[in-house]
Amino acid sequence: xxxxxxxxxxxxxxxxxxxxxxxxxxxxxxxxxxxxxxxxxxxxxxxxxxxxxxxxxxxxxxxxxxxxxxxxxxxxxxxxxxxxxxxxxxxxxxxxxxxxxxxxxxxxxxxxxxxxxxxxxxxxxxxxxxxxxxxxxxxxxxxxxxxxxxxxxxxxxxxxxxxxxxxxxxx
Numbered sequence: 001x002x003x004x005x006x007x008x009x010x011x012x013x014x015x016x017x018x019x020x021x022x023x024x025x026x027x028x029x030x031x032x033x034x035x036x037x038x039x040x041x042x043x044x045x046x047x048x049x050x051x052x053x054x055x056x057x058x059x060x061x062x063x064x065x066x067x068x069x070x071x072x073x074x075x076x077x078x079x080x081x082x083x084x085x086x087x088x089x090x091x092x093x094x095x096x097x098x099x100x101x102x103x104x105x106x107x108x109x110x111x112x113x114x115x116x117x118x119x120x121x122x123x124x125x126x127x128x129x130x131x132x133x134x135x136x137x138x139x140x141x142x143x144x145x146x147x148x149x150x151x152x153x154x155x156x157x158x159x160x161x162x163x164x165x166x167x168x169x170x171x
Contacts (some may be wrong), residue, residue: 002096006105010141014133017125020112023133028106040069040168056083066103073110078130082107085091085134094139111169
């Protein structure tokens with residue numbers, strides 16, 4: 001019998017495409033009869049204008065398993081890419097196939113606000129990057145990555161993309 005998954009967290013950053021196509025999903029994975037299931041029901045029932053909560057779908061009328069609720073960090077969606085990333089994680093063995101009907105996933109989806117203004121956006125690139133990001137975030141969540149040992153060892157070596165301070169304490 002597979003280990004019960006109560007609550008796991010993960011994130012990933014996947015870039016490399018045109019401006020605005022980077023993916024940075026943040027996920028919570030857990031049993032539907034636990035805190036993740038309660039959160040999913042609460043989020044779906046308390047919609048917020050401009051940041052709709054929707055299930056990840058392969059297409060209309062085809063919901064992915066484990067059930068995955070997308071919570072937008074900004075207005076916009078890459079719904080099918082997230083759904084494919086979930087199935088990629090099941091196929092890779094990062095999510096136990098035997099538990100797909102008992103698990104739920106909450107995914108905070110980030111899209112660059114300027115993406116709506118990109119002329120001739122390559123939607124295939126946007127899809128592929130977000131699919132890869134979702135699968136990577138799930139894998140990290142299920143493997144408890146990064147480990148506390150890695151974090152403690154690298155704490156002062158990691159430079160945050162939006163907060164960059166030198167060793168002298170100056171930005």
